[in-house]
Amino acid sequence: MEAKKRGIIYVISDSLGETGELVAKAGKIQFNNSISEIKRFPFVLETEQIDEILYEAKDENSVVIFTLVIPAMKKYIMDKCKEYNIPAVDVLGPVIEALSNLTHREPLFEAGLNRRLDADYFKKVEAIEFAVKYDDGKDSRGIRKADVVLLGISRTSKTPLSMYLAHKNIKVANIPLVPEVDPPKELFEGIKGTIIGLTNDPDKLNSIRQERLKALGLDYTATYANMERILNELDYAEKLFHKLRCPVINVSTKAIEETASIILSIIREEESN
Structure with a gap:
């Protein structure tokens, strides 16, 4: 039986992508050599960029980890991953939802707020x-x-x-x-x-x-x-x-x-x- 290709993690972010990459690395280390690489794509601000990345990912044994905060972009990537049958993980979604429930406030939904205004x-x-x-x-x-x-x-x-x-x-x-x-x-x-x-x-x-x-x-x-x-x-x-x-x-x-x-x-x- 043909061996399955080693996995590739695609990290997609509307900012630097450091958070998603850290999560990916933390997961990857648990699987020895089963994951071949992590590909990070920072500053993804247009659906067209998502199209190009996922068009590559669909032909790989891949999973997508993303840190996108704008709802329309999140929906687009989830729908596209579903279309291509690519597993997708929304890193920030559960955290933002929990904090929204805690504070009873809507998040700002603005990318890159963690960077200093210098x-x-x-x-x-x-x-x-x-x-x-x-x-x-x-x-x-x-x-x-x-x-x-x-x-x-x-x-x-x-x-x-x-x-x-x-x-x-x-x-x-x-x-x-x-x-x-x-x-x-x-x-x-x-x-x-x-x-x-x-x-x-x-x-x-x-x-x-x-x-x-x-x-x-x-x-x-x-x-x-x-x-x-x-x-x-x-x-x-x-x-x-x-x-x-x-x-x-x-x-x-x-x-x-x-x-x-x-x-x-x-x-x-x-x-x-």
Whole structure:
């Protein structure tokens, strides 16, 4: 009989994810080598991020441990885990409910209240606001102001990466690449920030896009998920990256924090030169 794959714990949080990871580690130690790893996904603030994480988790022997406080996000992740038949554990839910019953008050339902309101925190807020303002190419003027400019076709983790780096006090603008649309002229004007190209494997992009169309209730055969279209987009992006001579990261096998770590290393290396 084939041995079952070792388990993977997915820790999902709308803050740093430290609480969920500590709980996961405390549980993991009771099972020797039956659990292969703990994957932590901090700053999950959009349902789209949950979609990407669970799309990976559903093909693993996995369990999800989450510390999300916003009710709509909690319901979404529970429903999605049920759909994919992934066991899910709400770490904070029972505690918040017990305290609400004790105090006869409703909780604030605000993420990240345990962080101190210090100067570093306000820098984070500024960087987060910057990431939101210049997300998905909303305003190309952000390219001149950004510390990092992320370029990539659809479903290359631009937005979650922007938010993760923002929590490292880095101002990020991200630009979607579409063959029919010329890239912003600001990219070629000697900007101060670091340009990073993001790419993905075509087969994974095809699967992710089909899943996205399914979630939106759209036909999975739409052009968006067509392999020929995906290859065309990847070719267009690759040519632009070559023209800009920027570092390129393939996100297909990397967690958000792993990709972010590579970007931070690139920034440090540039600053030291």
